[in-house]
Structures are given as C-alpha cells and as structure tokens.
Amino acid sequence: MYVIVDIQGQQFKVEKDQKLFVHRINADRGAEVEFEKVMLVDKDGKVSIGSPLLEGAKVVVEVISHVKGDKVLIFHKKRRKGHRKLNGHRQQFTEVLVKEVIA
Numbered sequence: 001m002y003v004i005v006d007i008q009g010q011q012f013k014v015e016k017d018q019k020l021f022v023h024r025i026n027a028d029r030g031a032e033v034e035f036e037k038v039m040l041v042d043k044d045g046k047v048s049i050g051s052p053l054l055e056g057a058k059v060v061v062e063v064i065s066h067v068k069g070d071k072v073l074i075f076h077k078k079r080r081k082g083h084r085k086l087n088g089h090r091q092q093f094t095e096v097l098v099k100e101v102i103a
Helices: none
Strands: 002-007 010-014 019-023 032-035 038-043 046-049 058-078 083-102
Touching (some): 002 019, 010 019
Antiparallel strands (some): 002 010, 032 058, 038 046, 058 083
C-alpha cells in the first residue's frame, strides 16, 4: 500500500517504514507529526483518487533528525569587467520515518 501526500508543498510517494528527507519541520526530535493532505491511495491495486484531497486519510511520521543538504555553489561573472562573486547555500532538511498510513 502506498499513498501520495503533500508535505509543505512537495508531493511524496510514501509507504510504511520509509525514510524521507523533507523541508525543515518545526518539531523536536522524536516528535510525531501528522500530514492530512493525502491525494491518492493505492491498496493492493485498488486506487482511490481525491479531488483534490481524500477525506479521513493521513500519514503519521516521526522526526528522526534535522540535517543540512549538500552545498550548492552559485558563481556570477561578468566578462571583461573583473566582476566575480561566489555564493553558497545549504538547504535545511528534516529526516522523517513513516510510522503509519491511515486510509
């Protein structure tokens, strides 16, 4: 069984006992968080599609840790002007474990 759930504007295909990296969630480590924006449920080949969401379906996850993503370097250069600028960014992520899928 899997579901497609919207977590902070991103859609994920989720199954039970799966680990995900989602954009940072304001929750402590070990806390349980529920996401109720479930758009699709597949139970052994029987597919239910919401319009846009399914009623009564939700995903319960446990926050494992807060981590940073890989560094992305942004380099700007204007030719023949001597202008160079280097900027870096590391995105904040939360690692979560899917505890149960209620559908």
